[in-house]
Amino acid sequence: MAISFDLESEILKEHSKRQTVKIVSWINGDETRFAQLMQQFLCGEPRIVQRSSWIVSLCIENHPSLIKPWLSKIVKRAGEKNIHNAVKRNVVRALQFVDIPRSQQGRAANLCFYFLQNVGEPVAVKAFSMTVLANIAVQEPDLKQEIKLVIEQMLPYGSAGIQSRGRKVLKQLS
Template sequence: MKLKEELLKEHSLIHAQKISIWAVESKSNLKQLMDAFFSKEKLVVQRASWSASKAYELKPQWFEAYIPHLIACLDKPIHGSVRRNSLRILQTMDIPESYSGKLIDTLFALLADSKTESAVKAFGMTVAYNIIQHYPELKSELKIIIEDQLPFAAPSFKSRAKKIINNL
């Protein structure tokens, strides 16, 4: 498959799934997809990030090597889909302790920023909640950040926030 051409051909769920199935046929294919995800071409990145999140659903064990890249691209995403799909992947991963500090700082900043899109905040809340299970001293800080956002939040954020607050 000529991945870049395929990514640019169409933007649909069926097409993203088709690419994700191809990606998990081999680790080499997955590497090509992830290289596209972390590239500098906005449209390629957008479409690759969606396919990568679908590929993760098929072979989550193959994504451990990409944790540092997924975290790094949260800081300056080339497209909004990068944060959303990176966090969608990270929300069910076991994050190694060596990445937890940087990631929790980034997540707290994203959650506190009123400009952060609702889906990013929802996925980010879940990732933060998962990390703080290992750092209980951060529970109150996460709760404060979430509660500060509630009055202005979208319904998707409120729904997930209530579940997380109840578990804190």
């Protein structure tokens, strides 16, 4: 790709997996390029924020260390009122791939518990939240009982996706 890569234009060009992968490939673990993406994610207009969240998620999946300086900001962003479901979904999806530092675990856990207990949240947001909480519980075993309780309350009324992920996470926590 050319040196004059205009990230905002590329994000707005087309909302497709092909375009998303193109941008992820351009970033390719580069902290400076990822910082440019994070500026779009944190400060862009709503459509740019929504589209960039998918790119952020894939970048973090491929290079989890990229999130370190941005972790508190993306957790805060996902918890904002009226934020698009795609942003919530992609942030919580990304958190699955990260070893969340103890200093950030409380905020991340609170966000995930909120998503799990909010009836209106999409299935994917809840499923990813379960996994993030289970990952945090590895370092904070005291959370296991609370996580189990919340998931067990959801299972009888949850969708197939919630039930499947819930059973998997409950097994992991046992």
